[in-house]
Amino acid sequence: MEKYLAVLKEHHFKITPRRKAVLELFLREKRYLGPYEIKQMLEKASLEVGLPSIYRILEELEGSGILVKIEHSSRRLYYSLCRNPQVSHHHFICSKCNKVEEVEFCNFSEISSFIEKKLNARVQHHSLHIEGLCSECRVENSS
Amino acid sequence: MEKYLAVLKEHHFKITPRRKAVLELFLREKRYLGPYEIKQMLEKASLEVGLPSIYRILEELEGSGILVKIEHSSRRLYYSLCRNPQVSHHHFICSKCNKVEEVEFCNFSEISSFIEKKLNARVQHHSLHIEGLCSECRVENSS
DNA sequence: GTTATAAATAGAAATCATTTCTATTTATAT
DNA sequence: ATATAAATAGAAATGATTTCTATTTATAAC
Ligand SMILES: [Mn+2]
Ligand SMILES: [Mn+2]
Ligand SMILES: [Zn+2]
Ligand SMILES: [Zn+2]
Numbered sequence: 001m002e003k004y005l006a007v008l009k010e011h012h013f014k015i016t017p018r019r020k021a022v023l024e025l026f027l028r029e030k031r032y033l034g035p036y037e038i039k040q041m042l043e044k045a046s047l048e049v050g051l052p053s054i055y056r057i058l059e060e061l062e063g064s065g066i067l068v069k070i071e072h073s074s075r076r077l078y079y080s081l082c083r084n085p086q087v088s089h090h091h092f093i094c095s096k097c098n099k100v101e102e103v104e105f106c107n108f109s110e111i112s113s114f115i116e117k118k119l120n121a122r123v124q125h126h127s128l129h130i131e132g133l134c135s136e137c138r139v140e141n142s143s
Numbered sequence: 144m145e146k147y148l149a150v151l152k153e154h155h156f157k158i159t160p161r162r163k164a165v166l167e168l169f170l171r172e173k174r175y176l177g178p179y180e181i182k183q184m185l186e187k188a189s190l191e192v193g194l195p196s197i198y199r200i201l202e203e204l205e206g207s208g209i210l211v212k213i214e215h216s217s218r219r220l221y222y223s224l225c226r227n228p229q230v231s232h233h234h235f236i237c238s239k240c241n242k243v244e245e246v247e248f249c250n251f252s253e254i255s256s257f258i259e260k261k262l263n264a265r266v267q268h269h270s271l272h273i274e275g276l277c278s279e280c281r282v283e284n285s286s
Numbered sequence: 287g288t289t290a291t292a293a294a295t296a297g298a299a300a301t302c303a304t305t306t307c308t309a310t311t312t313a314t315a316t
Numbered sequence: 317a318t319a320t321a322a323a324t325a326g327a328a329a330t331g332a333t334t335t336c337t338a339t340t341t342a343t344a345a346c
Binding site: 071075090092094095101103104105106107110111112114115118119120121122123124125126127128129130131132133134135138 | 233248262266281
């Protein structure tokens with residue numbers, strides 16, 4: 001937690017009860033979470049937070065590298081904690097339990113140089129969406 | 144064109160003037176196109192098509208493998224022609240002129256087996272969003 | 287060519303996630 | 317303690333996408 005609060009300070013964000021509460025939620029949950037779901041979870045913990053505030057906080061946390069945005073096929077917004085923003089990596093999403101796991105691997109430079117050569121283009125960004133069944137859900141499914 | 148109409152028939156879709164008109168648009172344009180933009184382009188060609196019909200047609204064409212859906216960072220829907228749906232490949236999007244180019248390359252199996260080993264998970268789907276400047280826009284920019 | 291049929295379409299309306307706006311409150315530096 | 321900019325709530329707006337239904341149309345069978 002301290003680690004993340006420090007990051008917020010670096011980005012000149014104030015440490016507020018709402019920001020802390022949202023952070024705590026993500027530290028506890030391995031699943032990706034959506035704005036409304038977050039609102040309800042905070043309510044259960046007796047903290048009323050307006051939806052616009054939640055949207056704003058999520059954006060700020062993402063901008064600071066603390067959260068990753070997940071573009072769900074439903075086209076709704078979800079977020080989950082990114083535990084290692086420093087190195088280039090990806091995230092594996094379990095389509096059954098919605099768990100998000102770090103994938104400390106990225107071979108994008110291969111595609112990137114293929115494109116730069118073949119298309120004579122300049123590659124700027126990439127994002128990889130990887131979905132499947134996590135170790136637990138995989139077993140459950142085969143029974 | 145004939146090739147794509149055949150695909151539609153395989154999928155038991157009727158060959159209608161709207162479907163043909165939408166297809167023609169994509170055959171001419173290298174850019175990705177959005178639903179409303181498509182409506183306007185068809186209007187200019189004197190064909191009135193309702194927005195719901197356009198959304199439906201685009202989904203059908205995507206489901207048939209003729210178009211690729213593009214998840215823009217604005218979170219709006221765009222589509223472009225996929226010229227080779229058979230082999231596993233990706234698409235390069237120019238962030239300046241919106242051109243979409245085929246990338247006949249996919250090294251996803253490396254990440255996939257990394258994940259399956261490291262996380263003991265089952266990988267099911269992946270999609271890669273690659274953005275940058277195409278050969279033309281790259282030059283313009285450096286001037 | 288007719289006809290029967292399911293599929294396709296238009297247009298109005300609804301949906302609903304997300305964003306905007308503004309008055310009020312709060313964290314924090316001094 | 318105080319000043320200040322930042323954060324927040326809540327109401328309202330937005331706007332892309334979807335739903336619904338009556339009407340039209342492509343197509344296959346005759
Ligand atoms: Mn991460
Ligand atoms: Mn393609
Ligand atoms: Zn799982
Ligand atoms: Zn370009």
